[in-house]
Amino acid sequence: MIETLKTENIRELICQLCRQFYLLGWVSGTGGGISIRDGDRIYMAPSGVQKERIEPEDLYVLDLQGNVVEGPQYEEYCVSACKPLFMNAYHLRNAGAVIHSHSLNAMLATLISGEVFRVTGLEMMKGIEGMNIDDTLEVPVIGNTPHESQLTDSMARAMREFPKTQAVLVKGHGVYIWGKDWKQAKTQAECYDYLFAAAVQMRRLQL
Numbered sequence: 001m002i003e004t005l006k007t008e009n010i011r012e013l014i015c016q017l018c019r020q021f022y023l024l025g026w027v028s029g030t031g032g033g034i035s036i037r038d039g040d041r042i043y044m045a046p047s048g049v050q051k052e053r054i055e056p057e058d059l060y061v062l063d064l065q066g067n068v069v070e071g072p073q074y075e076e077y078c079v080s081a082c083k084p085l086f087m088n089a090y091h092l093r094n095a096g097a098v099i100h101s102h103s104l105n106a107m108l109a110t111l112i113s114g115e116v117f118r119v120t121g122l123e124m125m126k127g128i129e130g131m132n133i134d135d136t137l138e139v140p141v142i143g144n145t146p147h148e149s150q151l152t153d154s155m156a157r158a159m160r161e162f163p164k165t166q167a168v169l170v171k172g173h174g175v176y177i178w179g180k181d182w183k184q185a186k187t188q189a190e191c192y193d194y195l196f197a198a199a200v201q202m203r204r205l206q207l
């Protein structure tokens, strides 16, 4: 059951979360972002804007096919470059929200992994759907491309190959994480980020 919020609350919520993610270093330099679905409407930010400064009226509203049904008044804006990647999570996983993070932890985790990031035995794994500490958490790592939208097919392939994963890492770039609603997407993103940081530290400490 997807929680329904008032439209103005979703817009405000996205701005709040962007400010929070900015402070975590997940959306600095205009990269990264969050999209939330509310019933048959999908909200996302414009492309290439400072995410910590967006206002509720700057957001785009899309239908489930990804067509823009409502947009900001500024002609220089266009919808987030992450749109087709966010749509992957909505279409393939029935997600309620998707976060794209350029976190240094996620980026470094891709550099110490091959095609799959793996971790086991850590308490924070319990924050990821279907995981317990004696499982092995696997996150596929796909190759980066010059343009964000070119990741669409390889992300979809990785999602089909790893039906349990709630995230897809992008080499030298960051991560896409989704959840059944914005709360789960956010808490899973926090747990994944901790696990990526832990794996990087464990490698450094040669554990």
Ligand SMILES: [Zn+2]
Pocket (backbone or CB within 6 Å): 031, 032, 100, 102, 148, 173, 174
């Ligand atoms: Zn990105």
